[in-house]
Amino acid sequence: MVATLRSGEVVTLAHGSGGKATRKLVEELFARELSNPLLDELGDAAVADGLAFTTDAFVVKPLFFPGGDIGELAVNGTVNDLAVAGAEPLWLSAAFVIEEGFPLEDLRLIVQSMARAAEHAGVPVVAGDTKVVEHGSADGLFVTTAGVGRMRATFGRPQAGDRVLVSGTIGDHGFAVLVARGDLRLETALESDTAPLHWLTASLCELGTQLRWMRDPTRGGLATTLNELASSAGLTVRLDEAALPIRPEVAGAAEILGIDPLYVANEGKLVAVVAPEAANEALARLGPDAAIVGTLTDDSPSLVLLDTALGGSRIVDMLVGDPLPRIC
């Protein structure tokens, strides 16, 4: 496999998209070189000895956007990676790479926002580090969080007949950040959905092995996350287009920009797979904005099929390229 990363090749924005290029880079470089049983799982968090451990770098641009900022995003993102692994988040760390000349007032706003998000989630930031690089050597501020959690539950395994649920509308974060960049000349009231998910995941964990699988569909969106599910479970994910919750503002922006909300990052949404007999209970636990959006089947290869509103069906591939760089 290594031969497919050719000599002279360089890192591209697509390698950071969360889609196909990211997966290739992870599988053929990071996972290959650093291989060990825990890393090889390639989950959102490593799990062993009753603990979960995860990390995420945040490079979102702009740093402040409707509904949140990089600080809140960094706290919630790592809380959520632990949450969907079935863990109770215990501790966070935060490391800052700051460009010389960055306003201390903005740094304070971001750290205050992290503090509020950590307080809200009930997960303290217990360790940190700060590095400063020369003006021009970074774009303002990057934040990397890591998190440790205690495992609550082990799930069942996804199987044919299981239902796929999402906890609310998709695409809100990505479109909110795109609009905030201002280069779209689009006026909407869209806000990022950044939020912690660990209360929702704790509630679903009470379903025991009727809960099969959880993820937060961030970079690459719901489409990429469900492709990973199809691939790892060896099943088909059949999505019902009409059931997908999408805000009218997102649908409008999506149409104007030609960007499919299925590929757009969410930062406060849960996708869960549950046994069919637990679907209504799970739906109730996920709240009023949740929806049952699909079913797992074993009658086709490992892929995601979208049954469209018009009665047809099409393959939903992983993200190729990156329509939305630096979305998180």
Add this chain to the structure above:
Amino acid sequence: MVATLRSGEVVTLAHGSGGKATRKLVEELFARELSNPLLDELGDAAVADGLAFTTDAFVVKPLFFPGGDIGELAVNGTVNDLAVAGAEPLWLSAAFVIEEGFPLEDLRLIVQSMARAAEHAGVPVVAGDTKVVEHGSADGLFVTTAGVGRMRATFGRPQAGDRVLVSGTIGDHGFAVLVARGDLRLETALESDTAPLHWLTASLCELGTQLRWMRDPTRGGLATTLNELASSAGLTVRLDEAALPIRPEVAGAAEILGIDPLYVANEGKLVAVVAPEAANEALARLGPDAAIVGTLTDDSPSLVLLDTALGGSRIVDMLVGDPLPRIC
């Protein structure tokens, strides 16, 4: 205290030095806003429930230098933060922020180096993340590692009469990186001392409460680390200049550049405080390059005093400003 970070102020390279400005930023912004009992300790790692947790961002320039590279540094740096907290390092995470256009071959060399360092230390990298930013928005590559460890031991408390030991020569890493930058027009065989310290710290932990305190003197060097000791213990650290192990190449570079090796980063050296009756045993455990370099006293305020080779003594303050930006 908050008023001392004034409106309109910006982040400077000194804020990343590990010295006085860093301490002020940490105390008046990060620790103040994110305050919680674990973070408030401001140790190299947070410790609770028998676990230790830490993080470090690495922005060293150049990425490859004599004796190591950013990957090896990132692995050893986090292993060492856990080690000096008295923990057995269990797991590492690694998050990469990569500039678009970065050569994949260099990325592979760095990841291979991390893999070798992790293998050598016996601590796997179990979680990771990769983000890519546009060309010009980062300087090649930044790596942030975090680590989880299991606590081995609790130390005694530093007290008057205790001895201060270092495990080997000081200043090697910082001067090696400076020379590697090439703008000094200096030719030396100096190499970074990057190395894992957890075997040494495990050995010292066997001394029980006769072991009082451990740190790895990275950014800001031995002087800054010992100032933190003096301040937290409320004691004077008396250093014996003649006992400080310094390579002739480092002494030479220091003289030419006018940079005191006491303020220069080490990446594979341990400084330990032990009870006087355990000093020789600790010295033997630290190996042939170790030295007893000082004593704690309670006859002066909380500061670091250097007894010079000429018979005088001078105050060794914390680092002010940053003579060596991006040294780790």
